[in-house]
Amino acid sequence: MGNRNCFYFMFLWLIHRASLKNIPVVAVVHGTVILPCSHNDEKLRSGSAEIFWRYGDSRTVLDLKGNTVHVAEQDEMFRGRVDNFPGEYTKGNFSIRLRDVKLSDAGTYTCFIPLVAEEQKLDLTVEERKSSVESAGSGNGGMRGSSYSALLIFTSLLGFFVLRP
Structure with missing residues (x-):
């Protein structure tokens, strides 16, 4: 029973720690990056959810309303580059x-989900493409620090509990 309590404590600690920080995402200039946003509330699966992606809290990246993409308000810097x-x-x-990530894309992105009062923030860092010689010696695959490790553990555990039948 002690191991089980330890596991739950660790899981709750990781959730708490991850919720205090923006999610770090790293991209490479001219590359493609996924900006994650998800929530497991059943209300969102009905097809009527509204999701608002913002850059720096004000520039429109993408709006989803009732499962339809609305690009009329999309900021010019993202036009034709967001899927x-x-x-x-x-x-x-x-x-x-x-797609076609630029240095100017670096910054804070927010995924607003009003139906469940959720706001998920991500910090996108954009790096210049490394030469193959530099990449071969990096050793850590671009992962830096304990917050990346904690996030990796957290998402693995979350995936285990969410995807478990």
């Missing part, structure tokens, strides 16, 4: 893909 995954909406996944 979404409509097949994932019923799973509560509202992640987006940003």
